[in-house]
Amino acid sequence: MKIIVDQRQLTKHINIAQKSISARTTLQILDGILLEAKNNKLKLTGTDLELSIETYLDCQIIEEGSIVVGSRIFGDIIKKLPDSPVEITSKNNNINIRCQNSEFNIAGNPGEEYPDLPLVLEKDSFTIPMDIFKGVIRQTVFATTQDETRPSLTGVLVELDNNTISFVALDGYRLAMKKIPMKTSIEAKMIIPGRSLTELNKILDDREEDVNISISSGNVVFTIGDTTVYSRLLEGQFFNYKDIIRTDHKTSVIVNKKDFQNSLERASLLAKEEKANLVKLSILDNQISIKSNTEIGNVHEVIDTQQDGENLNIAFNSRYILEGIKVMDLENIKLNFMGSLNPCIINGIEEDDYTYLVLPVRLAQDDF
Amino acid sequence: MKIIVDQRQLTKHINIAQKSISARTTLQILDGILLEAKNNKLKLTGTDLELSIETYLDCQIIEEGSIVVGSRIFGDIIKKLPDSPVEITSKNNNINIRCQNSEFNIAGNPGEEYPDLPLVLEKDSFTIPMDIFKGVIRQTVFATTQDETRPSLTGVLVELDNNTISFVALDGYRLAMKKIPMKTSIEAKMIIPGRSLTELNKILDDREEDVNISISSGNVVFTIGDTTVYSRLLEGQFFNYKDIIRTDHKTSVIVNKKDFQNSLERASLLAKEEKANLVKLSILDNQISIKSNTEIGNVHEVIDTQQDGENLNIAFNSRYILEGIKVMDLENIKLNFMGSLNPCIINGIEEDDYTYLVLPVRLAQDDF
Incomplete structure (x- = not known):
């Protein structure tokens, strides 16, 4: 050569x-x-x-x-x-x-x-605009599990159905779901390893082209201009997530996303020193009060909200609630609750293309 | 409170x-x-x-x-x-x-x-412009030793004498010396711990004020606007460095600093994989040829120079020669040699306020 x-x-x-x-x-x-x-x-x-x-x-x-x-x-x-x-x-x-x-x-x-790459017989294919695909990766991959004993949850489920592509990641503590409308007759379901998407995202960083995605049995192929990325798909059943995303709620609050994120981040400063990362939210009279008590000290934050429904005390692992809120690029977000033992579902007010669901930590009411 | x-x-x-x-x-x-x-x-x-x-x-x-x-x-x-x-x-x-x-x-x-800070009775003091002092720290501290068994060499020697301040650092493999002209009648000598200067440099990063330096017995005090930094001085004798900075030479070359640095950095790519970091320089007919051979492979670089004096083969630890060249902000630099067993002395062509001296690695002539 x-x-x-x-x-x-x-x-x-x-x-x-x-x-x-x-x-x-x-x-x-x-x-x-x-x-x-x-x-x-x-x-x-x-x-x-x-x-x-x-x-x-x-x-x-x-x-x-x-x-x-x-x-x-x-x-x-x-x-x-x-x-x-x-x-x-x-x-x-x-x-x-x-x-x-x-x-x-x-x-x-x-x-x-050098080993031969797997022979991929491409079947169905579709194209996603670059910036949208980068957003999808950023808003979902972080919610996959690192726990290799649950291999299918180390990936992101991609479902094509009814002119919509859904991307879903969950790890047993929270779930992130992004939906993109798309005119396609393809119906398909696959689990793409989180690591493949993370590395793909790095390649996309300085590229302008759109991403063509081809599905074959056992593999997915991403084509971006002069570059082709092949990833093995994960096998096994994905968690049946649809049942847990309920649409009814007893309490619902609209809050400024940046203010809420800042308050949670401050509350986590003390919380993160302990393993539980515990933050306690009290929703009362159009305010959210956030508290955290640890050996180091305590913190109390108050944020104004628009409240709909009953008052509520609920506790979270601050990391899990924060990670979802951080990736939402919205001015205001809506938190929907169904009591202190059921998941909190977070999404936009008008936009509902992104849904983040986080499980609460069970606390006695006396502990609030 | x-x-x-x-x-x-x-x-x-x-x-x-x-x-x-x-x-x-x-x-x-x-x-x-x-x-x-x-x-x-x-x-x-x-x-x-x-x-x-x-x-x-x-x-x-x-x-x-x-x-x-x-x-x-x-x-x-x-x-x-x-x-x-x-x-x-x-x-x-x-x-x-x-x-x-x-x-x-x-x-x-x-x-x-809280413990009381040492009571410092300030004696002599002088002022150095901020940007010059930052340059001094950058050009000297890296050459101090990390070896705690030679405590005085973990610091930078500061000597005030004859309207000049000299800053000297050395670790047994190389020496870095910066001289600043200064109208002062003070005569003094102190060894400031390298770590103190490194931390001081971080404070200087976003400041505009000049640095006032006061010497007392056992301590040095830096005053920058509303901030005062006290550092203990190092005790013991500093190495008698003046004898090793000879001014005569048998070979002298002028080389473009950036080209030479780039070539050394490339030659180090293979060299750094081995412990010796060995690069071999051959000065011959107005060219420097740089070679490195390791298990991974070999590299050969050629640079044009202005040569004065005899041809020479000499070897260096690439890290030691590179670190000094990197901090020299000059277009061209001059390397002075006194045979293959004596130190190489590097400085500017007109400016001689900065001197970097590096010891060669002893190699048989057959190894070039």
Whole structure:
């Protein structure tokens, strides 16, 4: 293989391919990036066998070929080169890199030793605008569980049905759901690993293109311009979440989102020192009073609200209620309650495309 | 104590006082900040008994008094409050903090339990412009040793003599020296702990005032506007550095600083994977060739220079040579050599206010 390629473009595409490479791989060759030069394109491939990325860039090919090169050292070298054409030559599993007055030789592995990516037979596909897809990832992935003993909940459920795509994540303490309207006849259901979406989000950071999503059995394929991301899907049943999102309520309050978030964050300053992260809310006469008592001291916050329905005392793990509120980009939000033992459901006043549900912590009424 | 104080001002001054507080203190009260309200000023004091900071801000005093409050939690709370007046009341070792609709109560300790700062009898004093002092810290402190068995070398030697202040740091592998002209009749010599200068630099970050420096026996006092920083001085003899900064040379090259730094950084990409960090320089026919060979591979860089004197092969620990070059803000630099076994001395072409000296690594000539 012998090619000439632009330093900045190559740096950018190495960064993309690296997103799929795990620092803790046990297969040495998976530490590498596969370079393949063919038809005036350089293709970079990275994989951890669950998440795979292929990305293409233009290059001048003097001799076609392929080689696997250590991902980190290759990325470090290319990044540090001057902004000039880079000549990359592979011969006998050695990679020679030249740029202006710099020359590197590092050992590689034959391209043939790199594992084949899973053969994906794409079936249905649809497109989501970039900014909307980034919002979906930001508003759902954080609510997945880290608990590997419940594998299906480490992912985000994606359901296409009735011209709507729903994205749902939950971990047993809270649930985040985003709905996007979409004209499509596809009906489908899949669970995408949270990690795949997190890495995908990093790639989207400096991109403008929309995201095309193709579903196949066992895999999902995201195509963004010259980059293709393959993720294995999670197997198993997702939690039957629809039953817990009730629409009736006994208490409902509208509150300024920023004020409420700030008060909860202050109340958490003391709360987070203890394991329970406990904050106590009392809804009374168009005000929410937030209290937290810990060994360090106590805090009391008061916020004005528009209250509808009965008064209520209810307690939460401050982290779980805060994480959902933080990702809501709204001026005012509505909290709906069904007593102190049932989940609180939070959404916008007019917009109901995002729903966050959080379970309360059971406390005796005397403790408020 | 009962005071009303501006939230932003208080946040800023807590940040300053916190710089002297060690996370690893064994005396619980030293985790705290001492608040003292008197004469329409709030004074904040932090100390780890070696580095002490006092900083003053305006406040409205309803009742004078003092209290010690946990530095981290107090800082976290004040930072998170709205930008409004904050009322702070201490009573029976409880601190009550109110701001708009927020109220905190946390436990404190009586002001009387806080240790007295060392009584400093200031003798000679002089003033250094802020930006120059920041430059001095940046160009010297990194060259101090972390090795506590050589305590005097963990600090920077400051010498006032002949209308010049010299700042010198060295660790046995390299030496950094900055000289500033100054009209003063003071003659003095002191070793300031590197850590004190590092923390001082953080305080200087968002300040415009010049730095007044007072020397007393065993201590140095820095005054910057409303803030006073006291540092213990290090005892013991400093290394007699003057003998090693020789002015004659057998080889001397002038090189573009940025190009040389970039090449060394690239050569270090492979070098840093091994413990020795070894880079080999060959100076020959107005070029420097830089090479590094490691298990991962090899790199070869070539840079044009203006050479004066004989050709030379010399090897360095890349970290030590790079760290000095990085802090030199010059277009071109001059490297002076006296054979492959003697230190390399680096400075500007016209400006010689900064000198960096680095020891070579001894290699057989066959190894180049």
